[in-house]
Amino acid sequence: MSKLSDLPLTERKLVKSTKFARIFNVNDKYAIKSISTDFIVAPHNHEVERSILLKLRSAIEESSSKDKGAIHIIGLLDYGRNEQDEDEVELLFPYYPFSLYELMRTQYRQSGHQELNKKFNPYYNLTTVTNEEDLPTRTKELIYKNYFDVNKYAYKYFLQIAEGLQFIHHNGIIHRDIKPQNIMVDVETDLLKITDFGISYDTQNTKQTVAESPERKITDVSSSIYKAPELLLGVKNYGYAVDIWSLLILVSQWFQKDTKMISTTGRIVSETRDDFYIPAIIDDGTQDGQNGSDIRLLLSIFSKFGYPKVLDWKEVSEFGSEDAFIGMFGEQGDGKYFKYLPDEEQLEQLKVLLPRLNEINDVTIRDGILNVMAKMLVYDSTKRISSDKLVSELASLKA
The missing domain is CATH 3.30.200.20 (Phosphorylase Kinase; domain 1)
Incomplete structure (x- = not known):
């Protein structure tokens, strides 16, 4: 060594x-x-x-x-x-030279663009222009198509990350920052490696549980769109399920058709840029060229999947920011919550948000991935599928 x-x-x-x-x-x-x-x-x-x-x-x-x-x-x-x-x-x-994020972003290729109408700026004074570079530029929305090989990678990588999570969960650890940037790719073996335990939580480490009580864990964990709903609503006694939600959002990125990037110069935005935007089934405002926010993320989740009655989301009503939730959304829900729908309607709704899922040739794999993703897409973390069951169901697809 x-x-x-x-x-x-x-x-x-x-x-x-x-x-x-x-x-x-x-x-x-x-x-x-x-x-x-x-x-x-x-x-x-x-x-x-x-x-x-x-x-x-x-x-x-x-x-x-x-x-x-x-x-x-x-x-x-x-x-x-x-x-x-x-x-x-x-x-x-x-x-390991490449992260999963780097692999994913290099699978995008520019496929077109459209001009965006810039708003008139009354403070722009043409008399101050001294050279061509100072002139207003045409803003373009560049469209990049996703060529991530879902037949080659989707099932294999999904199962590998799930197995990695199962292993760390069995050892009492909540990762708290699952995202493609924290998963490395071993190009020689095509194996994924979960890395960066810098903000992880060891439920069996007395020193950590004293400093950060299991019932009052820090909720400012996880990154951008990968943050679970219970974290957004101040549930401090969260558990391993936050990693399952993060994985759900990560996997959803593989099945998006394209992404859009704003260019004020008209030039191509390189897919190797660190801020290259890879879309998912939800967003936090980053795609609009702004800094993402938790409130934008929560609104995006609710706009796509609805929200339940507060009494049906007990971890929020008992351990989270119930008053804030009621103040913003009321007590009775919007009647559109994903889990209120019959199972078949849930799958159909989710399928629409995963447009490239149908490109998977193996029907068993395709339907199996859709089914487990629906079981991951549960707001109440106590009812979200565990890493054990996730691995079991994914593995059974090729048994």
Whole structure:
């Protein structure tokens, strides 16, 4: 096993930098996550992250062939302090050059565009124009078609991520940030690896459960569109089901037909851009070129799938922001809640929001994916399908 001390600082190449960590590539073989310890903002905690990674490493080493999810978890190779900066903790992993997000976004190709009418700006003074670059530009909405191979990847990747979640859930861990950016692709084996446990919650770690009570967990977790409804409505005693919702939204992205990007220059927006927008069955406003928001996300969820009577969503009425919910939406629901519909109507409604699902040739796989996604699409997290049942139902499709 390689050690951090064996890797010269001169061989590190900075890949990514955030306010919480820096990621380095070492000779395309290792990845180093360097975390500053003098800037800790909950739920980020380097000690908990290291503890979880060590726990998972032990579980992986002790796993049997029946624990199929073990191979879908990033393996911690080593950890220690930065030789030049004692305020930084470092974690050593195998290096994987591509994330699932990078794979997904490179499957988009520009297929057309349309001109957008710009609103007249009364403050724009033509007399101030000194060169061509200062002239107003035509704004275009560029359309990119999704060529993600759903026959090759959809079932296989869905099952792999579900197995990975089952493994971490069996070890008492809620990931809390499942998204394609946190899933790496091993291009040699075509295996996915769940990574980044920086804000994860270990239900069996006394130190963490004391600092962050199981009944009062931090709800500012998960990212953008992948955030579960219970988090949006302040339910603090949430559990593993937040990961299941995140996976639902991720999988829905594979079955969208196209995406639109705004270009004020008329030039092509590169699909390699970090902010390239990959749509899902819901949105948080990011697609409109704005910063996404939780309220936009909640409104999007409710506009697509309706909302129930407050008494039918007990975790909100008993543990969440019931007053806020009633203030915005009332007590009686809108009569359109997805789960009030007969099963067949649920499937038909969901199918419309997954336009590329019909491209899957295997009818058993296609119908099976639709069925389990409907079981994931439940607001009350206590009734959402578990990772155990999700894996069981997906695996049975090829039994």
